[in-house]
Amino acid sequence: MSLLEVKDVTMQFGGLTAVTNFNLHINNDEIVGLIGPNGAGKTTCFNVITGEYIPSKGSVFFEKKDITKARSDQVTKLGIARTFQNIRLFKDLTVLENVLIANHLNVKSNLFTAIFKLPKYQKEERQMYEKSLDLLKELKLERFKNEKSSSLPYGLQRRLEIARALATQPKLLLLDEPAAGMNPQESIELMKLINEIKEKFNLTIFMIEHHMPVIMGVCKRILVLDHGLTIAEGTPKEIQTNPKVIEAYLGVETIA
Amino acid sequence: MSKKVITSLILILITITLLIIAQNNLDSFSLRILNLCGIYVIFAVSMNLINGFTGQLALGHAGFIAVGAYSYSLLVMDPQLKEMNFFLKPLIAPLNTVHWPFLPALILAGLMAALAGFLVGAPALRLRGDYLAIATLGFGEIIRIIFTNTQSITNGSLGLKGIPAPDKFLFFSMKNSLMWWVWIAAIITVIFHFLLIDSSYGRAFKAIREDEKAAQAMGIALFKHKVMAMVISSFFAGIGGALLASLIGTIDPLMFRFLLTFNILLIVVVGGMGSISGSIISAISITILMEVLRALDQGFMGLPALPGLRMVVFALLLMSVVLFYPKGLMGNEELSWNKLMNLLKKPLLLKEVKK
Amino acid sequence: MTLELFLQHMVNGISLGSLYALIAIGYTMVYGILRLINFAHGDLIMIAAYIAFYSVAIFSIPWYLSFIIAVLFTMALGIMIERSAYKPLRSSPRITVLISAIGVSFLLQNLGIVIFGGRPKPFQVPELFSKVYEIAGVNIVSITFFIPIITIVLLLGLIYLINKTKVGMAMRAVAKDYDTSSLMGIDVNKIISTTFGVGSGLAAVGGVMWSMKFPQLIPFMGVIPGLKCFIAAVVGGIGNITGAVIGGFLLGLGEILLVAFLPELSGYRDAFAFILLILILLLKPTGIMGEKIAEKV
Numbered sequence: 001m002s003l004l005e006v007k008d009v010t011m012q013f014g015g016l017t018a019v020t021n022f023n024l025h026i027n028n029d030e031i032v033g034l035i036g037p038n039g040a041g042k043t044t045c046f047n048v049i050t051g052e053y054i055p056s057k058g059s060v061f062f063e064k065k066d067i068t069k070a071r072s073d074q075v076t077k078l079g080i081a082r083t084f085q086n087i088r089l090f091k092d093l094t095v096l097e098n099v100l101i102a103n104h105l106n107v108k109s110n111l112f113t114a115i116f117k118l119p120k121y122q123k124e125e126r127q128m129y130e131k132s133l134d135l136l137k138e139l140k141l142e143r144f145k146n147e148k149s150s151s152l153p154y155g156l157q158r159r160l161e162i163a164r165a166l167a168t169q170p171k172l173l174l175l176d177e178p179a180a181g182m183n184p185q186e187s188i189e190l191m192k193l194i195n196e197i198k199e200k201f202n203l204t205i206f207m208i209e210h211h212m213p214v215i216m217g218v219c220k221r222i223l224v225l226d227h228g229l230t231i232a233e234g235t236p237k238e239i240q241t242n243p244k245v246i247e248a249y250l251g252v253e254t255i256a
Numbered sequence: 257m258s259k260k261v262i263t264s265l266i267l268i269l270i271t272i273t274l275l276i277i278a279q280n281n282l283d284s285f286s287l288r289i290l291n292l293c294g295i296y297v298i299f300a301v302s303m304n305l306i307n308g309f310t311g312q313l314a315l316g317h318a319g320f321i322a323v324g325a326y327s328y329s330l331l332v333m334d335p336q337l338k339e340m341n342f343f344l345k346p347l348i349a350p351l352n353t354v355h356w357p358f359l360p361a362l363i364l365a366g367l368m369a370a371l372a373g374f375l376v377g378a379p380a381l382r383l384r385g386d387y388l389a390i391a392t393l394g395f396g397e398i399i400r401i402i403f404t405n406t407q408s409i410t411n412g413s414l415g416l417k418g419i420p421a422p423d424k425f426l427f428f429s430m431k432n433s434l435m436w437w438v439w440i441a442a443i444i445t446v447i448f449h450f451l452l453i454d455s456s457y458g459r460a461f462k463a464i465r466e467d468e469k470a471a472q473a474m475g476i477a478l479f480k481h482k483v484m485a486m487v488i489s490s491f492f493a494g495i496g497g498a499l500l501a502s503l504i505g506t507i508d509p510l511m512f513r514f515l516l517t518f519n520i521l522l523i524v525v526v527g528g529m530g531s532i533s534g535s536i537i538s539a540i541s542i543t544i545l546m547e548v549l550r551a552l553d554q555g556f557m558g559l560p561a562l563p564g565l566r567m568v569v570f571a572l573l574l575m576s577v578v579l580f581y582p583k584g585l586m587g588n589e590e591l592s593w594n595k596l597m598n599l600l601k602k603p604l605l606l607k608e609v610k611k
Numbered sequence: 612m613t614l615e616l617f618l619q620h621m622v623n624g625i626s627l628g629s630l631y632a633l634i635a636i637g638y639t640m641v642y643g644i645l646r647l648i649n650f651a652h653g654d655l656i657m658i659a660a661y662i663a664f665y666s667v668a669i670f671s672i673p674w675y676l677s678f679i680i681a682v683l684f685t686m687a688l689g690i691m692i693e694r695s696a697y698k699p700l701r702s703s704p705r706i707t708v709l710i711s712a713i714g715v716s717f718l719l720q721n722l723g724i725v726i727f728g729g730r731p732k733p734f735q736v737p738e739l740f741s742k743v744y745e746i747a748g749v750n751i752v753s754i755t756f757f758i759p760i761i762t763i764v765l766l767l768g769l770i771y772l773i774n775k776t777k778v779g780m781a782m783r784a785v786a787k788d789y790d791t792s793s794l795m796g797i798d799v800n801k802i803i804s805t806t807f808g809v810g811s812g813l814a815a816v817g818g819v820m821w822s823m824k825f826p827q828l829i830p831f832m833g834v835i836p837g838l839k840c841f842i843a844a845v846v847g848g849i850g851n852i853t854g855a856v857i858g859g860f861l862l863g864l865g866e867i868l869l870v871a872f873l874p875e876l877s878g879y880r881d882a883f884a885f886i887l888l889i890l891i892l893l894l895k896p897t898g899i900m901g902e903k904i905a906e907k908v
């Protein structure tokens with residue numbers, strides 16, 4: 001079944017066209033990759049899907065619903081969660097608080113029920129804590145639950161971003177370069193983790209990644225962007241041998 | 257019962273005991289300062305909610321305080337008093353005949369201020385950072401200018417005189433009912449804010465302060481939550497304004513200039529943006545300091561009277577805090593036993609390490 | 612309304628508008644470079660006015676010299692403020708810098724009260740600027756003409772400085788991209804100081820002209836013009852000099868015409884600027900000349 005549908009999206013910033021006629025179709029249960037040289041427009045695609053930017057042209061549908069002009073909080077409520085390329089945790093807050101905050105969108109108690117801690121809210125709060133702790137356990141972050149999130153090492157901060165995104169209970173998870181700054185060992189763990197959470201939470205995943213082993217190891221289907229244009233789409237094998245892709249990467253970095 | 261609840265109860269009991277002692281021993285000048293402290297606690301804690309916890313630099317507090325002060329005064333003054341006050345232009349009906357008791361007037365004053373908070377916040381909170389600051393400052397000034405010009409409602413620049421203070425605390429005749437009202441209101445304000453910050457909504461506010469975009473990506477509706485914080489903040493500002501009016505007994509639009517907002521901002525920054533206990537400590541110390549330093553303006557110990565010197569001291573204080581201790585007294589942490597203990601232990605530990 | 616009266620209002624509006632424009636340019640320049648609302652900008656108006664006042668009243672030097680002294684002193688003060696109150700906070704959150712700026716503003720105002728006294732002082736307007744001319748049945752004080760002329764001359768000078776000189780190009784570079792400019796070897800600190808100097812100088816000229824138009828000095832005299840000119844800068848599109856000029860004229864003309872056509876609203880004269888500000892911010896948050904920039908995520 002079709003989950004996400006991006007139709008002819010073009011995104012312009014003043015005179016600069018970051019993405020041109022981008023099309024994408026993701027079915028339930030897929031893991032799709034998006035690659036491309038620096039500045040190709042990958043993150044911009046994410047920002048269009050999540051409602052951060054409204055595209056200059058084209059539209060975005062999620063579960064057949066037009067979300068082209070939806071705000072990013074509305075998009076998250078519908079079931080799309082994301083991580084950020086340049087980690088954006090709530091730095092001054094603890095690891096646990098970071099995850100708890102991502103539960104807020106599902107809180108049913110109103111402000112006063114919550115402030116006066118009426119039974120309905122107490123129950124919700126308890127569930128929130130349990131779920132958050134489970135998630136932290138799942139992602140092996142439980143030990144750090146009371147640490148300030150900015151005090152975690154880089155790799156764990158990325159993992160916390162994933163935990164936080166999962167706490168919003170998404171159907172579709174967007175990962176923006178989750179392996180950036182990780183060593184090979186960490187990247188392998190990350191690949192395992194991505195596969196695990198996909199099964200466990202019934203996710204569909206759309207990810208940007210520069211790290212070829214990771215993307216080849218996880219994704220069945222890959223799109224390649226260059227200067228905002230989609231220059232190729234196919235299985236990892238097809239992409240690796242596609243001359244256009246090799247050319248786009250030449251002089252920038254080689255596909256390892 | 258959790259440790260937190262017990263500590264809070266103990267703290268409240270201590271406060272009440274101190275108030276009983278104060279009531280019986282302080283002269284009227286000191287009592288007035290004590291009341292002012294309580295009112296500034298309300299102002300600071302409520303401003304901290306929007307500025308410190310939610311991270312929205314809103315500078316319209318004086319305007320909301322004015323709305324509270326005027327609403328309260330117009331409700332509690334008796335018709336005869338109103339007629340004496342409004343000698344240039346009569347007060348419009350039905351305000352000229354209403355005469356409410358203290359508590360309902362206090363609450364309505366808060367609600368009116370909350371309404372003002374909503375009316376200001378709904379457009380202004382679409383803006384961010386400096387723009388928000390200047391727009392809210394503008395709104396605060398607009399409120400004041402409106403009050404100066406609506407002679408038949410506010411008595412314009414003549415202001416209101418003879419605003420009565422409550423003669424009873426709830427049903428009890430107390431020696432100093434206003435002091436009880438002020439401090440009970442302050443305690444309720446503090447508890448309310450602690451509970452709020454401790455809830456899921458409070459966490460959402462903090463998330464907005466930390467990183468607006470990330471908060472939104474977590475499904476938090478920014479605008480709704482910012483308006484919520486603003487409305488609550490202005491409600492308590494209104495309550496504080498009502499209490500201020502009944503303490504001072506005279507109000508006019510000039511009292512609610514930006515200077516008032518500046519004083520509260522000073523308190524919040526010194527106490528620590530995002531720390532309720534910081535705001536409380538800072539509100540009490542700075543209010544006392546402000547009254548004591550009045551001597552500077554009037555000349556003391558052989559120094560000539562130098563009006564303005566007091567505010568020079570406060571401006572310097574604000575700047576030194578911002579430049580050298582940008583986190584203020586408490587940063588965004590709360591005071592707790594554990595921390596106090598740690599603070600005491602630290603020097604000892606250091607000594608041991610040195611050995 | 613007779614034609615004469617209308618013309619009189621127009622002349623007054625243009626004169627006030629160009630005064631606003633001059634002061635607004637200083638705001639816009641500083642904002643363009645540091646992304647900071649320099650709350651103290653308005654108080655520099657007051658400082659300049661008092662210095663001009665005292666150097667004539669106490670040292671009885673000729674007025675043109677006193678004006679020059681006032682401008683130079685205010686420029687130095689502006690640079691000093693930046694060095695001591697803003698520079699240490701370059702990497703702090705914006706909210707902190709803004710609070711520091713509010714602190715400076717209050718410090719200057721209250722130092723003003725301590726040093727100059729809180730009572731209003733009458734400003735001695737030189738004869739050249741206080742002559743009354745009658746033109747086509749309209750009475751106009753000569754300062755009303757001088758203000759737009761001086762503003763235009765200074766504006767032309769500024770445009771030359773920004774577009775044709777090395778310093779000006781560096782200013783534009785820093786305003787556009789702070790980090791890159793410092794990597795390119797531009798002495799960013801020097802450029803920021805220069806910007807503050809120029810901005811404060813314009814505020815000082817504005818302050819002296821202000822006190823000739825409204826010849827009464829009090830330590831809080833800078834607050835309202837400060838706020839209004841900031842609003843003019845925002846309305847025009849902050850960071851944009853043409854915008855500041857447009858905003859200044861819009862505000863000056865609007866205010867005068869509001870009072871002229873709706874005298875019953877004259878009590879709301881000072882609210883007009885704020886209402887205009889809020890309308891603009893809601894309709895076009897980047898101001899008339901500003902460009903929309905989407906924040907990168």
Ligand SMILES: Nc1ncnc2c1ncn2[C@@H]1O[C@H](COP(=O)(O)OP(=O)(O)OP(=O)(O)O)[C@@H](O)[C@H]1O
Pocket residue numbers: 013016017018036037038039040041042043044045085905906907908
């Ligand atoms: N808000 C914005 N305003 C202006 N230009 C932008 C904005 N966001 C992105 N761009 C531009 O769009 C282009 C694509 O940027 P994008 O961040 O999508 O690239 P990317 O493929 O994610 O690159 P990287 O691998 O470096 O993350 C770049 O030239 C960038 O400068």
Ligand SMILES: [Mg+2]
Pocket residue numbers: 042043044085
């Ligand atoms: Mg990117």
